[in-house]
Amino acid sequence: MTGDEIRESFLRFFEEKGHKIVPGSSLIPHGDPTLLLTSAGMVPFKPYFLGEAVPPSPRLASCQKCFRATDIESVGDTTHLTFFEMLGNFSFGDYFKEEAIGWAWEFVTQRLGLPREQLWITIFLDDDEAFHIWRRVGVPEERILRFGEEDNFWGPAGDSGPCGPCSEIHYDFGQEFGCGRPSCAPGCDCGRFSEIWNLVFMQYNQDRDGNRTPLPKCHIDTGMGLERTAAVMQGKTSVYEIALFSPLLDCISEMAGIKYGFDDAVDSTARIIAEHSRGIAFLIADGVLPGNEGRGYVLRRLLRRAALFGRRLGLDKPFLAEIAKATIKKMGHVYPELIERRSFILKVIELEEARFGETLSTGLELLDDIMAERETDRAGEISGEDAFKLYDTYGFPVELTLEIAQKQGFTVDMGGFEREMEKQRER
Numbered sequence: 001m002t003g004d005e006i007r008e009s010f011l012r013f014f015e016e017k018g019h020k021i022v023p024g025s026s027l028i029p030h031g032d033p034t035l036l037l038t039s040a041g042m043v044p045f046k047p048y049f050l051g052e053a054v055p056p057s058p059r060l061a062s063c064q065k066c067f068r069a070t071d072i073e074s075v076g077d078t079t080h081l082t083f084f085e086m087l088g089n090f091s092f093g094d095y096f097k098e099e100a101i102g103w104a105w106e107f108v109t110q111r112l113g114l115p116r117e118q119l120w121i122t123i124f125l126d127d128d129e130a131f132h133i134w135r136r137v138g139v140p141e142e143r144i145l146r147f148g149e150e151d152n153f154w155g156p157a158g159d160s161g162p163c164g165p166c167s168e169i170h171y172d173f174g175q176e177f178g179c180g181r182p183s184c185a186p187g188c189d190c191g192r193f194s195e196i197w198n199l200v201f202m203q204y205n206q207d208r209d210g211n212r213t214p215l216p217k218c219h220i221d222t223g224m225g226l227e228r229t230a231a232v233m234q235g236k237t238s239v240y241e242i243a244l245f246s247p248l249l250d251c252i253s254e255m256a257g258i259k260y261g262f263d264d265a266v267d268s269t270a271r272i273i274a275e276h277s278r279g280i281a282f283l284i285a286d287g288v289l290p291g292n293e294g295r296g297y298v299l300r301r302l303l304r305r306a307a308l309f310g311r312r313l314g315l316d317k318p319f320l321a322e323i324a325k326a327t328i329k330k331m332g333h334v335y336p337e338l339i340e341r342r343s344f345i346l347k348v349i350e351l352e353e354a355r356f357g358e359t360l361s362t363g364l365e366l367l368d369d370i371m372a373e374r375e376t377d378r379a380g381e382i383s384g385e386d387a388f389k390l391y392d393t394y395g396f397p398v399e400l401t402l403e404i405a406q407k408q409g410f411t412v413d414m415g416g417f418e419r420e421m422e423k424q425r426e427r
């Protein structure tokens, strides 16, 4: 099944189960100051969970564009993405665990046709109700694992709001893909397991101090990762091997003159560029502009990281607009905003990438000066203050300072850099 087919199949399935299909919202949350970006399918529905607004139907289903800036450093592995699509079914004071679990199981085993013996379930520690429902639908006891708050309690999205215990469905690619440790189980980061769906049993409203009060009604919020599910359906262990990513990786390979799939370091770099480029196009399409704070900074950081990783592949001329074109071509039929704002997206990328090029040149000159001074001092070390000044005042990435310094036999006081960074954070 392709990504398009999974999206369609999910929405039709829940339509048959009495859900109203609603279009996904913008990546910029509407009227929600607690969040920078839409990080889950439930975000547009927070007022419905809290009883502050009435939903158009007590049962909704959607495919939502999501962005998780917190995962930016994990991108490049096989499962983490900053931008991804989340399929979800929602109940507002209507059905609860029984139906949510029953339908999730029906969808994965019958519509997707995933083998039961390759599915594992996780539940919250004392959620015996969920345990018994999973047992009733046919999951063997030994494949239902209990985890604590860290793994099986979801939310709130932002610093306050609806949250509750959750239950996840994990796909097992098989022992041969695992690390072989006796402790290897769903949640292990070795790549054997992929969490494809999270069912949240919304029961509490959490305030800013972490206090939880029961919601007047219980709700359901589920999220199935489209890219991860597509990978499983296409027999791939990595989300980057699915058809949604291949034109992007092809575009990068062609521009950089590399072959994907032969060198781990090169592949991981190409994946980061592809992933970030997709996020960049979608953020700009929804009206985010590069800036020094908030969501503008998320976009700027993404673009700079993509440009820097590009340099590792020898891409030192502007190249990001080309990958954006591939993204628009691949995703435009599902997200028409990409097509409508095509020229704007490309223009913003070109300007920002050119600007970053200037930043790099200025930074390189300053770094040269610093090193020339230090050479006469014979200190051979770039101070934390200097590295931080380059980063903070001139936007010169510290990893580049480190790389260039090392090539010229210098060290960088990274401890000092971190201390300066901490001071800045506090300021």
Ligand code: SER
Binding pocket: 039, 040, 041, 042, 088, 154, 198, 199, 200, 221, 222, 223, 224
């Ligand atoms: N809100 C939950 C999640 O993001 C389920 O949709 O995982």
